Amino acid sequence: MDIKNFKVALSQIAEERGISPEKVIETIESAIATAYKKDYGEKGQKIKAKFNPVSGDVKFWQVKLVVNNDMLYTDEEIEEMQERKEIPQDEARAGEEAPKKYVFNPEKHIMIDEAKKDYPKIKLGEEIEIPLVSKQDYGRIAAQTAKQVILQKIREAEKETISSEYRSKEGEIVSGIVQRVEGHTVFVDIGKTLGILNREEQIPGEFYRPSQRLKLYIMKVEDTPKGSVVMLSRAYPKLISKLFELEVPEVASGTVVIKAIAREPGYRTKIAVSSNEEGVDPIGACVGQRGTRIMAVINELGGEKIDVIAWEEKPEKFIANSLSPAKIVKVQVEDKNTAIVFVPEDQLSLAIGKDGRNVRLAANLTGWKIDIKMSDKVVEETEGGEEVVVEDGEPVKEESASAKASADKEKPKKEKKVVKKAKKAVLEEIKEEEAETIEEEIPEELPAEEAVEETEQTPAEEK
Numbered sequence: 089m090d091i092k093n094f095k096v097a098l099s100q101i102a103e104e105r106g107i108s109p110e111k112v113i114e115t116i117e118s119a120i121a122t123a124y125k126k127d128y129g130e131k132g133q134k135i136k137a138k139f140n141p142v143s144g145d146v147k148f149w150q151v152k153l154v155v156n157n158d159m160l161y162t163d164e165e166i167e168e169m170q171e172r173k174e175i176p177q178d179e180a181r182a183g184e185e186a187p188k189k190y191v192f193n194p195e196k197h198i199m200i201d202e203a204k205k206d207y208p209k210i211k212l213g214e215e216i217e218i219p220l221v222s223k224q225d226y227g228r229i230a231a232q233t234a235k236q237v238i239l240q241k242i243r244e245a246e247k248e249t250i251s252s253e254y255r256s257k258e259g260e261i262v263s264g265i266v267q268r269v270e271g272h273t274v275f276v277d278i279g280k281t282l283g284i285l286n287r288e289e290q291i292p293g294e295f296y297r298p299s300q301r302l303k304l305y306i307m308k309v310e311d312t313p314k315g316s317v318v319m320l321s322r323a324y325p326k327l328i329s330k331l332f333e334l335e336v337p338e339v340a341s342g343t344v345v346i347k348a349i350a351r352e353p354g355y356r357t358k359i360a361v362s363s364n365e366e367g368v369d370p371i372g373a374c375v376g377q378r379g380t381r382i383m384a385v386i387n388e389l390g391g392e393k394i395d396v397i398a399w400e401e402k403p404e405k406f407i408a409n410s411l412s413p414a415k416i417v418k419v420q421v422e423d424k425n426t427a428i429v430f431v432p433e434d435q436l437s438l439a440i441g442k443d444g445r446n447v448r449l450a451a452n453l454t455g456w457k458i459d460i461k462m463s464d465k466v467v468e469e470t471e472g473g474e475e476v477v478v479e480d481g482e483p484v485k486e487e488s489a490s491a492k493a494s495a496d497k498e499k500p501k502k503e504k505k506v507v508k509k510a511k512k513a514v515l516e517e518i519k520e521e522e523a524e525t526i527e528e529e530i531p532e533e534l535p536a537e538e539a540v541e542e543t544e545q546t547p548a549e550e551k
Contacts, residue, residue, distance in 0.1 A: 107245045113139055115241035119234040120146055126230040128223055132195040136217060146224075149217035152198040153190070154210055160192045250281045251316035255309045261330040264320070266300040276304060276320060289321035292354040294390050303388055305330065323353035328394070331385045332359075338373040345370075347399040350452035354392055356441075358410065358449045362399035371396050397453075403427065407458060410450035414439035417463045427456050430463035 102109045121137040129135055134151040161169075190197060203210050210216060226234070264276035264283060272287035274296045285304065290296075304320040305327040311317075321327065329339075329346045338344040343365050351357040361370040374396045375382045386394055395413075400406040404419040407427050414435045420428040431439045439460050440447050451458045 107242070107249050109141075111245045111249075112242070113141055115238055115245060117146075118241055119237040121148070122237045123226045123230040123234040124148055124220075124223060126233050127226050128220075130195055132193050134196060135220070146222055148220040148222055150195075150220055151215050151217055152196060152203075154200050154203045154212055154214050154216060155190060155192070155197045156200050156212060159189060159212070160197075161189050165189075166191065247315045251309055251311075253280070254306060254316070254318050257306050258308055259306065259326070261303050261305050261327060261334075262320075263301065263303055266296050266298050266302065268298060269296055276302065278304070278318065278320070281316075281318060283318040283320040285320045285322065289319075289323050291322045291390060291392070294322065294354065303327075303331065323351075325349040325351040325357075328357055328359060328385070328389075331388055332374060332381075335381045335384045336374055336376070338368065338370075343368055344373050348453050350449040352445060352449065354390070356393045356395070356445055356449060357389075358395045358397060358453045360397050360399040360406070360410070360453060371398060395449075403454070403456065407450065407454050407456055410453050411439050411446065411458075414446070425456055426459065428459045428461060430461050433462050433464075436460065436462050 102112045117137045117139045120139060121135040124137065125133055125135045136149045136151050138147045138149075140146070198216065200210070200212055203216055207216055262278045262283075264278040267275045267277045267282060269275070272290075274285040274290070276283045276285055283304065283306075285296075289307070296302075302322070304322060305324045307319040307321045307324065309316050309318055326349070328349055328351060332346060333340045336344065339346065343363065345362055345364060346359050347362055348360040349357065350359075359374075361374055363370040363373075373381075382394055382396065386392060397409040397412050400409060403421055404427075407419050407429065408416040411429065411431075414431055416435075416439070417430040417432060420430070422428060429439070438446070441449075447458055447460060
């Protein structure tokens, strides 16, 4: 095997596999060291190779660990371990610390006294590199072994590169093509690797077929014995905000900010938006001309309904907005993050929503516990498009609400006094004049409505 041939394939391998040229050179060096040990080395040796991609030259070293007697197992300890059928750990495995003691091997270890003869400054636990004679020609078995090492190392480097790349993309969306469906698990081709869309991260009612193109949210990259796995989602709420970033330039630039998201995948989503610049309508920007922007997002989600509402600092206004499209009469904020919302009778079912979904999403969006109650008032729109609360055909002003409430409490008391006086007057009139009819005389003393209401069942009528 001619080592200089590696130089020709170096750039091609790096480009095709998507890994750095340095990683490819490291792989080649490992393969050459393995081939050298196969043909020219001794059992137990640790060979290090240094490959020059420009000249194609390779240099070799034998690596030995500097030890002393305290770092080595004694013969008695080795015998005891053999009786217990234990194998002394001679090298650190992946993810493990280096062993505290070693079984001395002259091909791997060198005593410190001997090492100091050639390396006076060497310390315990360090490694020395002893130069070896370079070789250019290798046998068929060594070449085959080197080939296998290269393939294995390149696959490992490829997996590491993919894992690192997609870890940096966690929290982003990616476009993928459904490759296959196994049970409830969907495997999606997202470019350099396959992503997994589990059942709990799928949109309820959505069906997936091979070759279908989707946009997915990268949840996380998990390490498994078989390598790194990219976990995807179609149900995660932040998928909505990422889709709006793609469709709405104002959201992508930060002019319009999505403050909160509440989602029930496959059914309905509510998002609260605000603007960082004056003159920019956040709702209008998200909806787009004739609804083109929001419809693009809805179509990507398979028809899932999306409500865009205005973010407000005041809880009362924010809660009222969150119950859109229902019209709200009044929001009364209570203690312990609870709010009572009064709605007209014809808006009650709209405020609650099908299966309670509207009020549930509003509560998730605002973070408030919402209790909806019916009101006898209604909400109407003026000619200017402003919504006003109307009672008995007259607009009710917010500032006069408390005064009106106290007036309503005093009204029954006054009516009782008037009725009592009317009743007394009628009875006196009956005794004095023994009138045949009462209806004709009552209007002279008090209003007819009040008098008649209380004198419908008088002693005279009973007679």
